[in-house]
Amino acid sequence: MTHFEMYLHIVVLTLDWLIAFLWTATTLTALRNLPRIPDLLDDRYAKALPPSHVPLISVIVPGRDEAESIEACLRSLLAIESVTIEIIAVDDRSADATGEIMERIAAEAQAAGKILRVLHVTELPSGWMGKTHAMALAARQASAPWLLFTDADILFHNGALLRALNFVEAERADHMVILPTLILKSFGERMIMAFFQGIGGISSRFWRIPDPKAKESICVGAFNMVRADIYRAMGGFEALRMEVLEDLRFGFEVKHQGFRQRVAFGRDLVRVRWAVGLAGIIRNITKNFFAVFRFRVGLTLIASMLLFVFCAGPFVACAGGLAMCIPAALVLLMLVLLYRYYRRYTSIATYYAITFPVAACLVVYAIVRSMVVTLARGGVQWRGTLYPLAELRKNAGRLR
Template identity: 30%
Template sequence: MMWGTIAALFTMKVKDIGALYETQETKNNLPQISVIIAARNEEKALERCVVSLMKQTYSNLEVIVVNDRSSDATGDIIRKMVNSYPNVTGLEIKDLPAQWMGKSHALWEGSKLAQGDWILFTDADILFNPQCIAKAVTYVDQHQLDHLTLIPDFVGTHVFSKWYAAFIFMSASSFGQLWKVKNPKAQQSLGVGAFNLVKREVYEEIGTHAAFSYVTTDDAQLGKRIKQEGYRQDVMYGTRMVAVWNWYESVRQLVGSVEKSVFRYPNAIITTVSCLLTMIYPWIGLFLGPASARILCGISVLSVIWLYFVYAKHSGSGLWYGITHPLVACFLIVGGLRGAYRASRKGGMTWRGTTYDRHELKA
């Protein structure tokens, strides 16, 4: 009931990268950026992503696209991009070694081909504004960073995906106190799969993806390890600079994403109880119980709506998304319970067609 009341104590203090000015320098003075994309069955989005990278104003750029055992036309699209653009390289992966998540393995293999001073890990469904990378490089140079991650906008036609994304990053911004990420003395860290720009030598120093090869949240782990090793890190909103197109294209995919992280019964039970008490009950409590309880529930609900409203100013999401908060809780509950049940029946968590040992896998 008090979720919103507590959350309202926090404010969104994370900056927008879109407000930065782009520097104009010659290619010889710019560090080379190696963009690495892991693509598994991404025929719907991949070409659009690569084309947006080819339109970058930042000139010293190479793009490495890794085909991670795709069964659709992803391989054909990669070959087309390689033939169309001299700075695009393709890599084909046929088998997944033991104790590796598919995406982590693909990014790690791609990093072996990288020639850049910096590596940008991103996803195949990302769209980049032409100035995005130039602005990011300007920012890391000005602030002497080792790692920069951007929170993307969420665009496309699937409205449930937008609601879920708004909840995830609104919660991270408030409870995660992301404005503390840049503080070397603070424990807060973040890594977002849409945009993880890391200095190459730092990536190698933390052990590359091989150091967390069997972790479902590879992007967050990357950020966590960089911060733990004492390197300088920051997070910004990628407002109108980087966007995810239809993060999940159906409710089934959305629920499946929850299963990826919640695949053990203890975690599923905790998720269920937490969602019921903090995300659903306050809305029901508006109409039940004594006046004092209704007032507290009202404060909680208004606080949640206010937080979504503030987040919308950065993400471009709907100002009214706060009213979807209880529905998102239902997605989390169903995903958690379903994930634990399916993992117990299959002996592992299944993600993108691959089943991973639930006893060894870490979320």
């Protein structure tokens, strides 16, 4: 072994141990604090509410070309028990039968004495993303003291909103998120979503969200519930007209403006199949992840490199001999502990920890692809509409 090779070996081994130390420290911190996140399946959140003849929650469901999923979503909302709600479904320029399905279910709901209104958008105004426009339009017509923004492919447990209302009352919250339960049907889906749960478990620090001094914030499109007066005080989605990641940006604004934000687990209360197969996940990442880095090329490349080094580096370095395998084994042990903890909420088997470095490589590829495709198209192409990159960059605010 030459002096250069020996020096390189020492540098790589040192880096490996540094990464292993970081994994160990962040994982143990996460495992100590994750139990602080409330679980809505706790019986205390199931207590009956006083009877109400007026809607307590306005549920806003935007959808474009969602004919395959919208009926199941709306029927799950109409089956909600113990809470009076109004549902406002928005058919956003659909080219399929989405609007017709919404109208048919609305007629059935009216006959059953339930509230389901349908709005139809035929043209997208200049300077708007389709989804933010649809949600803003519906919110202006909502009448309840709480607004729940959700997606057209979400399935709700009939007790989800009762537990949510009890939770926000107990916490005196202004905004809350239920972490959705993912419906996973393929190996590729489980592998990639297990990666996100692993990296998210140590980086997101959800347990710090209630702390008004902490920078951590949260919002998910599946379950974004906010007091109507707070929503309007923030400027609503009118203030986020051209935001690709409108959920994350909304969550940041709630926290940044000093309102009380909360997050909770609740297995199977809110379910979604985020993407169909590995190809579907790559497609979703292509739309979203350049936006995560605010459409900045340098930041995207640096983040991709660091993600690869941190998540796959120790395993790649195992080719350098037994000494290199020890830090990788320690990282793998931390992943096993994280996956084992999250299994109670996701049903992803612990053994998927061994697929973590492969998933990391695929995610890095998808992030770089997101950047390249967006730059090549000159913007984000989604559901038949191209949103120009210059406008997206101009309107891209902070996420943290």
